[in-house]
Amino acid sequence: MTTVAIAGLGPRGFYTYAQYQKIHPERMKVVAIADIDPSKLRLAAEDLQIPEAGCFHSAEEMLSGEKLADVLIVATQDQQHIAHALAGLEKGYDLILEKPVATTPEDCIAIRDAAKRLHRKVAVCYVLRYTAFYRTIKNIIRSGKIGEVVNIDAVENVGYWHQAHSFVRGNWRNFEQSSPMILQKSCHDLDILNYLIGSHCDSLSSFGSLSYFNAAHRPEGAADFCLDCPYQDGCVYSAKRIYLGADTEEKRPWVRTVVAPTGGVEEVEKALRRGPYGRCVFACDNDVVDHQSVAIRYENGVTVSFTMSAFSAEVFRSIRVMGTKGEIEGEQRSNVIRCTPFGGETETYDINKLAADLSGHGGGDNQLLTDFFDETSEEHEEAISGIYSAIESHMMAFAAEYSRLHDGQSVNLKQFEKSVKGFFE
Numbered sequence: 001m002t003t004v005a006i007a008g009l010g011p012r013g014f015y016t017y018a019q020y021q022k023i024h025p026e027r028m029k030v031v032a033i034a035d036i037d038p039s040k041l042r043l044a045a046e047d048l049q050i051p052e053a054g055c056f057h058s059a060e061e062m063l064s065g066e067k068l069a070d071v072l073i074v075a076t077q078d079q080q081h082i083a084h085a086l087a088g089l090e091k092g093y094d095l096i097l098e099k100p101v102a103t104t105p106e107d108c109i110a111i112r113d114a115a116k117r118l119h120r121k122v123a124v125c126y127v128l129r130y131t132a133f134y135r136t137i138k139n140i141i142r143s144g145k146i147g148e149v150v151n152i153d154a155v156e157n158v159g160y161w162h163q164a165h166s167f168v169r170g171n172w173r174n175f176e177q178s179s180p181m182i183l184q185k186s187c188h189d190l191d192i193l194n195y196l197i198g199s200h201c202d203s204l205s206s207f208g209s210l211s212y213f214n215a216a217h218r219p220e221g222a223a224d225f226c227l228d229c230p231y232q233d234g235c236v237y238s239a240k241r242i243y244l245g246a247d248t249e250e251k252r253p254w255v256r257t258v259v260a261p262t263g264g265v266e267e268v269e270k271a272l273r274r275g276p277y278g279r280c281v282f283a284c285d286n287d288v289v290d291h292q293s294v295a296i297r298y299e300n301g302v303t304v305s306f307t308m309s310a311f312s313a314e315v316f317r318s319i320r321v322m323g324t325k326g327e328i329e330g331e332q333r334s335n336v337i338r339c340t341p342f343g344g345e346t347e348t349y350d351i352n353k354l355a356a357d358l359s360g361h362g363g364g365d366n367q368l369l370t371d372f373f374d375e376t377s378e379e380h381e382e383a384i385s386g387i388y389s390a391i392e393s394h395m396m397a398f399a400a401e402y403s404r405l406h407d408g409q410s411v412n413l414k415q416f417e418k419s420v421k422g423f424f425e
Helices: 013-018 038-048 059-064 078-091 105-118 132-143 160-168 187-197 239-244 246-251 254-259 265-274 364-377 387-405 413-418
Strands: 002-007 028-034 071-074 094-097 122-124 149-157 201-209 291-298 303-309 316-323 326-331 336-341 347-350
Touching: 002 013, 002 059, 013 028, 013 038, 013 364, 028 038, 028 059, 059 078, 071 078, 078 094, 078 105, 094 364, 105 122, 105 387, 122 387, 132 187, 132 316, 132 326, 132 336, 149 187, 160 239, 187 291, 187 303, 187 387, 201 387, 201 413, 239 246, 239 254, 239 265, 254 265, 291 387, 387 413
Parallel strands: 002 028, 002 071, 071 094, 094 122, 149 303
Antiparallel strands: 149 316, 201 291, 291 303, 316 326, 326 336, 336 347
16 A cells, blocks of 8 residues: 655546546555645545545645655646655655656756655656557567667647647646646657667757747637637637537546536536636637657667647547568557568557556556556666656757757757756766
């Protein structure tokens, strides 16, 4: 049994990680929770049966007292991670830390160094590493069926409604308030490429922009809030359609709990009237990109083309791995992987039949916790997606954003890392 304290009761902290307790009550027990929203705190306390003594109105309040659990889950906002992670480490917690680790290279390094100094374990929530989908691809590569990997094409289809929800209206819409989108959304895509290729990034370049979700594309006569707007029934980005439509009930009910903790229709509609999630997508204070591409060269010669785009009908990742003797194609929408040796028969891997759990990032959310608890109990050096390996993908994301802002300038990662004090210490 591992006891857990959770800082931040949003979609990840409460609706994802806390629910592991119900699946494996013999393995995890949440004993303390913290959130600045009283309604979220009450809801989580009732759901998890946390007594009043274990409920705190902020992460700071919870971390100011004595150590309450074995593990601290840090699921607060991006820019809060540095303070909450450092405080947790100093208090003696092992950490499960939501990505991104932090919003600057220096802060990422500070957390890594504190974990090393204090001999604490830190798992970064790179849930893709824990999925049967990517582990199967890794095993195929290891088998030698496609020879040596030469290049990879990978795409993160963010989804039109997901972009509107998280990166136009939501918490990650504004760089100054959160982080670059390539870091927040795709640092674990960069990490999974590192995992599959098994080498270090040599250099990269990147292009991207905020091309559509801006005032230039606002229809004439559109209101500031969707529920007041004459286009509310026809606009694909209408808050009415995204949060109150039939698709939401069937495919993504969790988005309602972001707008209003209970997810009730009346409560959600009330919140949309003047709340941030009810705003016109062409009249928000967003400034992060809506598409970005990164070209990467690895030290072993493998090249990668990675694209992150808002403009897809569905939310899924796809990948094509091209080798000297064959290729691998896979997409998480169908959860099917195909390996075709040159001149041979295609072998199909149906992850739907191979994996016991496909909930939450293809089973990655639950498997991350299982692996972390196993490794902490067995005193392994670090979790599979530990802080030390996670730093490189963060540096790649920072370098990609630098390149994007400098007209696609090629960035040598080692030179970039050396400019950050302490990276190689």
